[in-house]
Amino acid sequence: xxxxxxxxxxxxxxxxxxxxxxxSPISGHKSVSWYQQVLxxxxxxxxxxxxxxxRGRGNFPDRFSARQFPNYSSELNVNALLLGDSxxxxxxxxxxxxxxxQYFGPGTxxxxx
Amino acid sequence: SQQGxxxxxxxxxxxxxxxxxxxxxxxxxxxxQWYRQNSGRGLVHLILIRSNEREKHSGRLRVTxxxxxxxxxxxITASRAADTASxxxxxxxxxxAGNMLTFGGGTRLMVKP
Numbered sequence: 001x002x003x004x005x006x007x008x009x010x011x012x013x014x015x016x017x018x019x020x021x022x023x024s025p026i027s028g029h030k031s032v033s034w035y036q037q038v039l040x041x042x043x044x045x046x047x048x049x050x051x052x053x054x055r056g057r058g059n060f061p062d063r064f065s066a067r068q069f070p071n072y073s074s075e076l077n078v079n080a081l082l083l084g085d086s087x088x089x090x091x092x093x094x095x096x097x098x099x100x101x102q103y104f105g106p107g108t109x110x111x112x113x
Numbered sequence: 114s115q116q117g118x119x120x121x122x123x124x125x126x127x128x129x130x131x132x133x134x135x136x137x138x139x140x141x142x143x144x145x146q147w148y149r150q151n152s153g154r155g156l157v158h159l160i161l162i163r164s165n166e167r168e169k170h171s172g173r174l175r176v177t178x179x180x181x182x183x184x185x186x187x188x189i190t191a192s193r194a195a196d197t198a199s200x201x202x203x204x205x206x207x208x209x210a211g212n213m214l215t216f217g218g219g220t221r222l223m224v225k226p
Binding site: 004031033035039041042043044045048050055056058088090092094096097098099100101102103104105106107109 | 143144146148153154155156157158161163201203205211212213214215216217218219
């Protein structure tokens with residue numbers, strides 16, 4: 001079975017632009033979570049979606065939004081990009097809603113110039 | 114804010130030696146997980162230990178959890194050069210509606226051949 005896949009691998013955007021990042025979970029996994037990892041730090045939770053509903057939101061501004069599709073894939077959208085949004089964006093899928101291990105994709109490296 | 118803090122921040126050992134990394138956290142947890150990350154790529158899940166467990170093993174990995182001290186340790190025995198990576202602890206909180214993980218800043222382990 002394929003693991004969690006993310007696209008694109010790398011992305012360069014200009015301040016003020018918007019970006020859409022995509023994630024496909026492991027087959028059978030209904031939960032997708034998004035994390036932001038700034039260089040040199042641990043990942044920070046952004047969103048969790050389960051069965052197409054938002055089940056958790058981290059301390060991120062409204063410029064960040066996400067959704068989950070009927071096939072459980074997910075998109076993370078960031079509007080009005082700032083230099084500080086430059087980071088590795090990680091998607092993780094898990095089988096159940098809570099209390100279980102998460103399987104991470106390779107990430108999307110976003111650079112905002 | 115970070116729930117978990119790893120100690121040490123960096124560790125350098127010779128191949129064959131054991132590596133011990135510690136994690137402290139601040140609030141009650143449902144579970145604690147350890148992840149490995151190679152060179153800014155996606156995270157690999159290593160072990161999940163629940164709050165009612167004290168010790169878990171997986172191959173060369175041994176994890177302990179002391180909820181009274183709010184701390185955990187990860188021991189890698191007979192280390193190999195391929196174990197060189199950053200290691201993160203992540204906690205799941207009991208009052209979470211979902212699967213949000215709070216990560217520490219990580220320990221960078223270098224195993225010299």
